[in-house]
Amino acid sequence: MIIASILNNYKCYRGTNFVKFISESTNEMNVIIGNNGVGKSAILEGMNSFFNDAEWIINSSVKDDVFVGMVFLIDKEKVKQRFTAREVSFLDIINSVYWDKSTGDNLFSEMRNHLLTKKEDSYLVAIKKEQMGKNYELYLFKNMQCDEIESIPITSLNNMLQKIVNIYSYLYIPVESSVPEFLKLETQGLQTLMNKSIREAINKALNDKRINRRKKKISVLQIINEELEAYIQDVETDIKKINAGYNYSLGYKQTKQLTANHVTEVIIDSFYKKRRLKKNNTPIETLSSGEKRIALIDIIYVFSSKNENPEKELILAIDEPENSLNVSYCYDQFEKLSQIARTFHHQLFITTHWYGAIPVIYNGNLLHIDGNHIIKNFDLYNYYEERRNHPDDIQLKGYFDFVSSLLNAFRNENYSWLLVEGKEDKKYLEFYLRKQIDNVRIVPLGGCANVKKIYEYLYISFNGAGSDFINAKNNKIICLVDTDTLCTPLAMGQSHLSSNHPLSKNLKIYRLNENEDNHNIDLKTIEDPNKNPTEIENVLNPQQFYDALNKVIEQIGNEDEKTALSKFEFNPNVKNSRISGDYSILNPISGNCFENKTIICDFIDKYKYEIANTYTSLGNEDDIPDWIKNLVTLLKS
Helix, strand or coil: CEEEEEEEEECCEEEEEEEECCCCCCCCEEEEECCCCCCHHHHHHHHHHHHHCCCCCECCCCCCCCEEEEEEEEEHHHHHHHCCHHHHHHHHHHHHHHHHCCCCCHHHHHHHHHCHHHCCCEEEEEEEEECCCCCCEECCCCCCCCHHHHHCCHHHHHHHHHHHHCCEEEEEECCCCCHHHHCCCCCHHHHHHHCCCHHHHHHHHHHCEEEEECCEEEEHHHHHHHHHHHHHHHHHHHHHCCCCCCCCCCCCCCCCCCCHHHHHHHHHHHCHHHCCCEECCEEHHHCCHHHHHHHHHHHHHHHHHHCCCCCCEEEEEEECCCCCCCHHHHHHHHHHHHHHHHCCCCEEEEECCCCCHHHHCCCCEEEEECCCCCEEEEECCCHHHHCCCCCHHHHHHHHHHHHHHHHHHHHHCCCEEEEECCHHHHHHHHHHHCCCCCCEEEEECCCHHHHHHHHHHHHHHHHCCCHHHHCCCCCCEEEEECECCCCCCCCCCCCCCCCCCCCCCCEEEEEEEECCCCCCEEEECCCCCCCCCECHHHCCCHHHHHHHHHHHHHHHCCHHHHHHHHCEEECCCCCCCCCCCCCCCEEECCCCHHHHHHHHHHHHHHCHHHHHHHHHHCCCCCCCCHHHHHHHHHHHC
């Protein structure tokens, strides 16, 4: 994984500029935002120069000392599979310098401190490539002592650094790139994405000895050469009958037999170049710019999902994936990109002007670049809830862009939206709704405050809606939040549009609330006075939640947490999955009940997503809680 880049006199970055790609933690997803001309694309172009020796773009104020560096965090097991024991010993020396030596570079030192939990399992190394340089070199931060490295032979060092870079495959797609050209099967870009070279595949097919003949295995290429040679000999025999001087002899330094390289280009020209991507039988070349952009991300998504156990780690960089798109398609585009990073674990870098990505991409690193090329990093997980000292324009633009995209989709597409607090809520709801309704999108927004804020923007838009909104009367937007201890009211003071409004059934906000008398789960309005603190972990199938909790504590819990759970048995006489209080899935056997429940509740708060993953992996999605059935009715009505 790349965790930082160093740009020195590259494009708009004058002097040495350290660009880190981690905030509080490492993430495959990196979103780069900022106004035009601040240097967003320059970061991706610099990486392209480093990995692929693409055109070097020099800062206009200098003529030399141009280089790009990368800081790598590499899994030790992956290195040991590719490197010799001698190379590993050299890498251990280099690694100790970057982990342990003091440095005058505050940004690097700060980043290194965030990574200390990975020290035992990962190599840390910085490598640079100069504009006119032939080899990769170590990049040493200022004041970093490196006497130990001088003991490594220079040839061995160069070879090792090249091997480190070769672990990765970098694919950059500029905003102005030709989509139809990129999507051709024989192009380098698509073959990089597939982690497969068509030429290598053809060579292998031609040279593999897999045809049985007289107890021997021969290759297709061998058969072709034998047949062609036999034909030439027959022809020469015939023409020599006329004049013995005739022959089809080889030219100077020409090989007698065909090689795979001779045949490969002909096969590619005759087979692959005839096959061009179409959509609904329409060639990609004739689609609109927006449709081409959609096709680009669709194909990248598909090939990324197939790229398992690659020979090289794929790093994908895309300039402005929302370019030329109607805003109603932006969410789809960024959801696919998010999955490439989150689900398929390919490191992804995107530049964007669509700030609507910020509320919906709930795991990743956000880089904001201002007009002075100053870069600030933020963690996208619960970004707004953490209320960091971010630039003033990010939050407002993020909400407006997302709401604009959502409203366009609401008017023009045949699906409804379910806006929830977190990724755990989405996980549970997808599990139960996937068989019940197929045209709903569930979007986690990173907290109750965000869901309420989005609802308030939507309320204002819907309240003054014109006929174009009313024509979308079958679609729904439902916001769903927990009942927390404060349960603050909405700014406009009401949860629903007036009953006589033509869109009153289309926009709703509800909160989950467990009735203290009968323990039914109700969908309440925000202003309803009945407020019993209720989270989604409290309103699930009790046996299944207990099994999931038990399994996760067994796998990753510490001894105190395991002991705390062992002091209880499952209570089969409850309707819901609540842990705290007297009406609980846990019946005490021994020990301090309150103290042990507190330990378990703290564990749940810490490992919500792991429990959600385990819960949904246990199946039983047909045993649907009643409140989810009510939610389905609301979405379908």
